[in-house]
Amino acid sequence: MARAIPTSRRLAFTALAWIIGLLIFFPIAWIILTSFKTEAVAIADPPVFVNFEWTLENYCLVGLFPEADAQGNGGWLRGLMCDPDTPQRSDYTRFLMNSIVIALGSTLLGLLIAVPAAWSMAFVPGKGTKNILLWMLSTKMLPAVGVLYPIRLILIELNMLDSKGSMIFILTMINLPIIIWMLYTYFREIPVEILEAARMDGAGLKEEILYVLTPMAVPGIASTVLLNIILAWNEAFWTLTLTTVDAAPLSAFIASYSSPEGLFYAKLSAASAMAIAPILIMGWFSQKQLVRGLTFGAVK
Amino acid sequence: MATQHSRSAARTMMAPAVFLLLVWMLVPLILTLWFSVMDYRPLRGTFECCEGLGNYIRFASSSSFQDAIVTTLIMVGGILLITVTGGILLALLLDQPIWGQGIVRILVIAPFFVMPTVAALVWKNMFMNPVNGLLAHLWEFFGAEPISWLTQVPLFSIIIIVSWIWLPFATLILLTAIQSLDSEQMEAAEMDGASPIARFFYIVLPHLSRAITVVILIQTIFLLSIFAEIFVTTGGGFGTRTLTYLVYQRVIESQNVGLGSAGGIFAVILANIVAIFLMRMVGKNLDK
Numbered sequence: 001m002a003r004a005i006p007t008s009r010r011l012a013f014t015a016l017a018w019i020i021g022l023l024i025f026f027p028i029a030w031i032i033l034t035s036f037k038t039e040a041v042a043i044a045d046p047p048v049f050v051n052f053e054w055t056l057e058n059y060c061l062v063g064l065f066p067e068a069d070a071q072g073n074g075g076w077l078r079g080l081m082c083d084p085d086t087p088q089r090s091d092y093t094r095f096l097m098n099s100i101v102i103a104l105g106s107t108l109l110g111l112l113i114a115v116p117a118a119w120s121m122a123f124v125p126g127k128g129t130k131n132i133l134l135w136m137l138s139t140k141m142l143p144a145v146g147v148l149y150p151i152r153l154i155l156i157e158l159n160m161l162d163s164k165g166s167m168i169f170i171l172t173m174i175n176l177p178i179i180i181w182m183l184y185t186y187f188r189e190i191p192v193e194i195l196e197a198a199r200m201d202g203a204g205l206k207e208e209i210l211y212v213l214t215p216m217a218v219p220g221i222a223s224t225v226l227l228n229i230i231l232a233w234n235e236a237f238w239t240l241t242l243t244t245v246d247a248a249p250l251s252a253f254i255a256s257y258s259s260p261e262g263l264f265y266a267k268l269s270a271a272s273a274m275a276i277a278p279i280l281i282m283g284w285f286s287q288k289q290l291v292r293g294l295t296f297g298a299v300k
Numbered sequence: 301m302a303t304q305h306s307r308s309a310a311r312t313m314m315a316p317a318v319f320l321l322l323v324w325m326l327v328p329l330i331l332t333l334w335f336s337v338m339d340y341r342p343l344r345g346t347f348e349c350c351e352g353l354g355n356y357i358r359f360a361s362s363s364s365f366q367d368a369i370v371t372t373l374i375m376v377g378g379i380l381l382i383t384v385t386g387g388i389l390l391a392l393l394l395d396q397p398i399w400g401q402g403i404v405r406i407l408v409i410a411p412f413f414v415m416p417t418v419a420a421l422v423w424k425n426m427f428m429n430p431v432n433g434l435l436a437h438l439w440e441f442f443g444a445e446p447i448s449w450l451t452q453v454p455l456f457s458i459i460i461i462v463s464w465i466w467l468p469f470a471t472l473i474l475l476t477a478i479q480s481l482d483s484e485q486m487e488a489a490e491m492d493g494a495s496p497i498a499r500f501f502y503i504v505l506p507h508l509s510r511a512i513t514v515v516i517l518i519q520t521i522f523l524l525s526i527f528a529e530i531f532v533t534t535g536g537g538f539g540t541r542t543l544t545y546l547v548y549q550r551v552i553e554s555q556n557v558g559l560g561s562a563g564g565i566f567a568v569i570l571a572n573i574v575a576i577f578l579m580r581m582v583g584k585n586l587d588k
Contacts, residue, residue, distance in 0.1 A: 005396075010396075010397055013396040014398040016393060017394060017401075017404045018400065018404060021404040021405075021408050022407060024410075024411060024467070025410050025411075027411070027426075028410055028411065030426065030434065031426075045437065046441075047434060113317050113320065116313035116314070117313060117318070119310075120309070120310030120314045121310075121314065123310075124306050126310075130583065132314070132318065134583055136318075137579065137582065138579060139324065139325045141572065142329070142571070143544065143567040143568055143570075143571045144525055144527075145544045145547045145548055146332055146564035146568040147328035147329060147331075148548065148552070148564070149332065149551040149560065150327070150332055150335070153331070154328075173324040176320070176321060230413060233415065234413070234414075236527065236528035237525065237527045237528065240527070240528060240531060250415070251416070251417045251418075251528070254415070255417045255531065255532050258421060258532045263432075265425065265432070268425060268426070272418040272421070272422055275415060276413065276414050279413045280413045283409070284406050287472065291472055291473050294469070294473075295473060295514050299511050
């Protein structure tokens with residue numbers, strides 16, 4: 001900013017921006033604060049903000065520190081952090097593992113399919129490339145509810161309802177258009193001359209992709225991975241309608257708090273905080289790429 | 301230059317993606333189309349041909365369909381109004397030289413990363429609960445009667461919850477667009493004595509129009525299929541049943557697959573109307 005702005009105006013804008021920013025962030029802060037309260041403090045009237053006795057009890061109850069298994073393995077962290085009388089009410093680690101497996105699995109599978117496709121469209125564009133790209137994007141516009149029953153039916157027939165494998169596949173397909181698009185816009189920024197030089201030096205297709213392209217594409221691929229993990233982690237239509245026990249990720253776990261446990265604010269907060277924390281952190285790192293990924297390159 | 305060899309290699313590399321997306325799109329869609337002309341009610345064991353357009357006519361003429369369309373339009377329209385106006389104002393504010401801009405930005409975009417089930421449940425229980433919710437305490441503090449948000453103003457409540465998630469998205473994209481505005485143009489206008497309001501309407505807004513259109517179109521696509529926020533708050537009750545939710549109830553809850561599939565096709569058509577405009581804009585950008 002080259003323009004000089006009077007300090008008083010700058011102060012006013014700063015104050016206003018901070019107030020609005022804190023207001024928007026407040027619900028998240030409130031979740032985190034409440035997660036460290038006892039249930040009684042959580043519903044105190046008038047509400048208390050920071051001056052209460054902080055406790056890890058809710059995280060113990062919800063199962064952040066898992067109990068030792070049947071063979072007596074693990075559980076040392078629980079012994080360290082939790083009161084031995086605090087029971088473990090839910091199997092948080094299992095839902096967490098499902099979330100991780102589904103988010104990472106669908107991202108990896110998506111990359112495996114998308115990298116070659118985006119590569120070929122960016123570097124060997126044909127007449128139909130533009131139309132293929134647009135068509136791929138259009139599959140993303142298909143409302144999920146319109147195809148819910150057939151997909152459920154197919155999974156039942158294949159005996160794959162509520163399985164991690166089927167969720168990985170479905171989330172891969174849902175996000176594949178976004179992955180291809182993002183990679184495509186990144187790949188297109190790589191100068192073709194470099195590839196030609198490599199080819200002149202006798203690099204085959206394999207070497208070209210592995211040693212020339214991949215290193216240059218790493219930042220683009222990394223932000224694509226980040227965005228895809230965020231989208232897969234937060235997905236809540238297919239996980240709510242197609243999983244029950246075995247493959248249910250955190251989004252379904254939280255929905256099960258709907259009632260009556262949802263009225264136990266402190267426990268709900270602990271479960272919520274654990275479900276959103278990893279993604280919140282990742283999201284902050286990827287905010288710039290997010291714009292490009294979510295607008296399909298239309299706004300940069 | 302692409303050789304014959306690299307062309308065929310390129311086709312091979314594209315094949316898996318194209319094939320999978322084609323199958324993913326066509327198979328379920330064809331099945332839905334097929335079910336939509338059948339009398340298909342798995343709980344009664346009926347799977348009979350052929351209703352023709354019967355399901356479509358029955359679905360479209362039911363009052364629940366008309367209500368659902370109205371609810372969908374109010375919900376999507378309300379959220380768009382809040383997020384786009386709010387997003388423009390916030391983006392303008394964040395574009396000013398303020399202290400701690402990076403941190404404020406992080407605070408503002410955070411809700412976008414909160415998973416929908418968490419956002420809905422936390423708002424429902426910890427904020428909108430008429431007895432222990434924070435908003436109830438706030439109302440009492442000002443001496444007002446607390447509102448039972450999700451039963452008295454359920455549609456408005458869901459609009460607030462979803463807007464909270466999507467306001468960051470609009471802000472982030474509009475901020476990116478504002479920052480690409482040529483500052484010399486603004487300075488020239490300022491020198492010529494244009495008021496801030498005139499500058500906004502004659503320079504900033506036209507510059508933003510493209511980004512605003514993109515925000516509206518993308519949000520509409522996502523908002524048309526809002527599900528989790530309704531699922532955990534009202535379960536489609538109290539006049540919050542959107543088209544998506546109505547179709548879900550028909551095919552999964554009441555297991556009238558034929559009727560629900562016809563509704564699903566309506567949802568597909570509705571989304572496609574929006575999608576055509578979005579694709580056109582994105583396509584134009586590809587040529588550059």
